[in-house]
Amino acid sequence: MRKQIAAANWKMNLSQSEADSLLNELFQTAFHLAAHQEAIFAVPSIYIHQTKAKLAGKQNMYVAAQNCHQKNNGAFTGEIAAPMFASVGVKHIVLGHSERREYFTESDALLAEKVNAVLAIDSTPIFCCGEPLDIREAGNQNIFVEAQLKNSLFHLSAEQIVKVVIAYEPIWAIGTGKTATSEQAQEIHAYIRSVFASKYGQSIADQISILYGGSVKAANAKELFSQPDVDGGLVGGASLIASEFTAIINALQ
Numbered sequence: 001m002r003k004q005i006a007a008a009n010w011k012m013n014l015s016q017s018e019a020d021s022l023l024n025e026l027f028q029t030a031f032h033l034a035a036h037q038e039a040i041f042a043v044p045s046i047y048i049h050q051t052k053a054k055l056a057g058k059q060n061m062y063v064a065a066q067n068c069h070q071k072n073n074g075a076f077t078g079e080i081a082a083p084m085f086a087s088v089g090v091k092h093i094v095l096g097h098s099e100r101r102e103y104f105t106e107s108d109a110l111l112a113e114k115v116n117a118v119l120a121i122d123s124t125p126i127f128c129c130g131e132p133l134d135i136r137e138a139g140n141q142n143i144f145v146e147a148q149l150k151n152s153l154f155h156l157s158a159e160q161i162v163k164v165v166i167a168y169e170p171i172w173a174i175g176t177g178k179t180a181t182s183e184q185a186q187e188i189h190a191y192i193r194s195v196f197a198s199k200y201g202q203s204i205a206d207q208i209s210i211l212y213g214g215s216v217k218a219a220n221a222k223e224l225f226s227q228p229d230v231d232g233g234l235v236g237g238a239s240l241i242a243s244e245f246t247a248i249i250n251a252l253q
């Protein structure tokens with residue numbers, strides 16, 4: 001059974017004490033995650049230590065990084081390497097978020113290097129893809145997303161690709177309050193799975209978790225997650241509100 005995941009992406013938000021309060025409030029609820037379900041917290045790197053401490057002893061809950069450098073070490077002031085994250089117990093790293101692609105000009109080729117760096121330390125890349133509004137309006141979202149996947153992931157072996165989690169995040173739905181309908185999400189998630197099936201075969205494609213991101217909230221999570229090819233969500237704004245993210249975790253199927 002493939003993994004169902006509720007992943008929080010805090011982005012560049014919260015002070016240390018606000019982060020602490022959010023986690024305290026969140027863990028007033030006792031979560032009962034099934035063996036195939038996970039909750040992941042992609043926090044600003046400076047809060048990884050404190051978040052990891054809060055998650056200690058909690059089943060199927062992990063702290064994640066929001067990005068890493070493609071090299072393992074070197075003179076790259078201000079950057080953090082994948083092996084450094086591994087050394088503090090981080091096993092999941094978000095890569096290729098549309099904000100990084102846009103504001104930090106991350107290309108498909110660079111992301112292929114970052115994916116390699118994360119897999120090399122036996123961690124899970126949470127690989128983001130998704131189209132801007134003009135591409136969606138022209139009906140070209142499938143071609144656009146397929147190219148992102150091919151350019152950054154198709155060099156991987158079948159053994160490696162099953163370790164990657166995909167997060168489909170249409171840019172027009174991020175932080176806009178405008179969510180893709182569950183039909184739109186299902187349609188493109190199924191397409192993404194078919195892209196992997198054509199390269200790696202159906203049984204490998206069926207093992208890859210594909211998360212939806214873009215204005216996921218308590219009110220729409222259940223409906224989105226009930227779609228057969230939507231395996232959970234990558235959540236921005238609503239992950240900063242304890243009651244919202246609690247409901248989103250509980251909406252996992």
Ligand code: 13P
Pocket residue numbers: 009097169173174175176177213214215216234235236237238
């Ligand atoms: P919102 O949930 O705020 O739309 O952000 C989605 C996102 O970018 C998660 O990575």
